Amino acid sequence: MITLTTQPRLEAPTATVRASYLTGEQADCLASGFDTGWLGPASEDFDGYVASCQGVQRRWDVPFSTYWYIAGEHYLGTLVIRHELTPALLGDGGHIGYHVSPAWRRQGHATRMLAAGLAEARRLGFAEVLLTCDPANEASRKVIVANGGQLNETLGAELRYWIDLDPARH
Numbered sequence: 721m722i723t724l725t726t727q728p729r730l731e732a733p734t735a736t737v738r739a740s741y742l743t744g745e746q747a748d749c750l751a752s753g754f755d756t757g758w759l760g761p762a763s764e765d766f767d768g769y770v771a772s773c774q775g776v777q778r779r780w781d782v783p784f785s786t787y788w789y790i791a792g793e794h795y796l797g798t799l800v801i802r803h804e805l806t807p808a809l810l811g812d813g814g815h816i817g818y819h820v821s822p823a824w825r826r827q828g829h830a831t832r833m834l835a836a837g838l839a840e841a842r843r844l845g846f847a848e849v850l851l852t853c854d855p856a857n858e859a860s861r862k863v864i865v866a867n868g869g870q871l872n873e874t875l876g877a878e879l880r881y882w883i884d885l886d887p888a889r890h
């Protein structure tokens with residue numbers, strides 16, 4: 721296990737973590753059964769790829785922002801904040817999604833990364849955020865509950881948690 725000498729931080733995507741990002745994302749895709757075809761073009765023009773991840777992007781029919789959880793040259797994971805919800809995202813997806821690279825899992829990084837993501841969501845003006853979770857995903861459920869997630873209901877296959885970000889209500 722690598723010992724980190726700096727505290728990981730949620731940052732805008734940056735080319736400084738090229739090697740660990742590509743290694744980590746390949747491992748994550750393989751672990752999750754996702755296509756790895758996008759990694760070739762991303763590695764050929766990493767600066768261009770990073771530029772395409774910065775700022776407000778659009779997917780799932782909504783604007784969203786991407787953050788990387790980084791310590792020095794180490795990329796640990798990704799968190800996205802969707803600025804709006806659609807009926808589909810209300811049921812599955814919510815405002816925030818994340819993953820941690822397999823090599824960095826089970827060390828508390830997702831719990832701390834979501835805490836940093838909630839601080840960013842508060843900074844963006846959200847008073848509350850929705851997170852959804854597959855009932856079989858015990859790790860993600862624990863990450864959400866550790867960050868104040870209140871189980872709202874189950875809609876379709878997903879558990880739905882709201883997290884209150886309004887400091888006036890605490």
Ligand SMILES: CC(C)(COP(=O)(O)OP(=O)(O)OC[C@H]1O[C@@H](n2cnc3c(N)ncnc32)[C@H](O)[C@@H]1OP(=O)(O)O)[C@@H](O)C(=O)NCCC(=O)NCCS
Nearest residue numbers: 817818819820825826827828829830831858859860862863
């Ligand atoms: C879910 C995920 C982000 C968790 O990342 P992580 O960095 O390992 O999480 P943490 O180390 O903060 O662990 C949080 C809790 O889950 C537990 N946990 C972690 N992996 C686990 C596993 N595979 N099975 C059961 N519990 C697990 C930890 O022990 C910890 O429990 P504790 O709070 O009681 O100590 C990571 O497994 C992942 O990226 N999975 C694939 C993508 C995904 O599922 N994303 C979430 C849906 S959007």
